Amino acid sequence: MAEEEINENADEEEKPAGGKKKLIFIILGVILLIGGSIGGTLMMVGSSTDTADAEVDEPAEVSWDDATYIDLKPPFTVNLAPDDPVGFLQISIQVLTFDDDVAEELEKHKPLIRNNLVVLFGQQNSADLRVIEGKERLQKSALETVQSVINKFGTGGEVDNVFFTSFVMQ
Numbered sequence: 001m002a003e004e005e006i007n008e009n010a011d012e013e014e015k016p017a018g019g020k021k022k023l024i025f026i027i028l029g030v031i032l033l034i035g036g037s038i039g040g041t042l043m044m045v046g047s048s049t050d051t052a053d054a055e056v057d058e059p060a061e062v063s064w065d066d067a068t069y070i071d072l073k074p075p076f077t078v079n080l081a082p083d084d085p086v087g088f089l090q091i092s093i094q095v096l097t098f099d100d101d102v103a104e105e106l107e108k109h110k111p112l113i114r115n116n117l118v119v120l121f122g123q124q125n126s127a128d129l130r131v132i133e134g135k136e137r138l139q140k141s142a143l144e145t146v147q148s149v150i151n152k153f154g155t156g157g158e159v160d161n162v163f164f165t166s167f168v169m170q
Contacts, residue, residue: 066098067097068098070110071094072094072110072117073092080122080126085126086169087170088170090167091167092166093162095163096159098158099157105155105157109150109153116145116146121138129167130169135167139164142162146159
């Protein structure tokens with residue numbers, strides 16, 4: 001009987017060790033499958049984007065570090081129509097460009113740009129400007145106004161955006 005007890009204890013010790021080995025092999029197998037799947041996916045995705053980039057000749061990406069903001073100081077203050085319930089509109093504007101030549105042209109033609117924007121702002125209706133869509137339309141019109149000056153009197157480089165940094169109606 002003592003021998004049978006020793007054999008039973010020996011069997012119990014071997015079973016957990018064998019179970020642990022199986023578990024380790026299963027985990028390693030799963031890790032290898034996942035790693036292989038990820039590696040294969042990255043290779044396929046990487047090769048397709050490399051060929052797509054090689055086929056398209058696009059200009060180098062513009063970095064936000066190259067951004068130049070031109071502040072059109074002082075703020076624009078215009079009277080609205082006499083029948084408009086709001087008396088005046090005041091807007092502060094900054095113009096964004098990534099082109100140094102355009103930045104110089106914006107500074108050079110600032111009086112003309114300011115004049116054209118004053119005329120544009122003076123034509124607005126306060127009811128339209130109370131909603132976001134009206135402000136967005138005005139922003140787009142302001143961008144077109146600034147761009148037209150650069151196109152006509154400058155190199156025609158791109159003015160990237162116009163930002164209203166302050167917008168007050170009273």
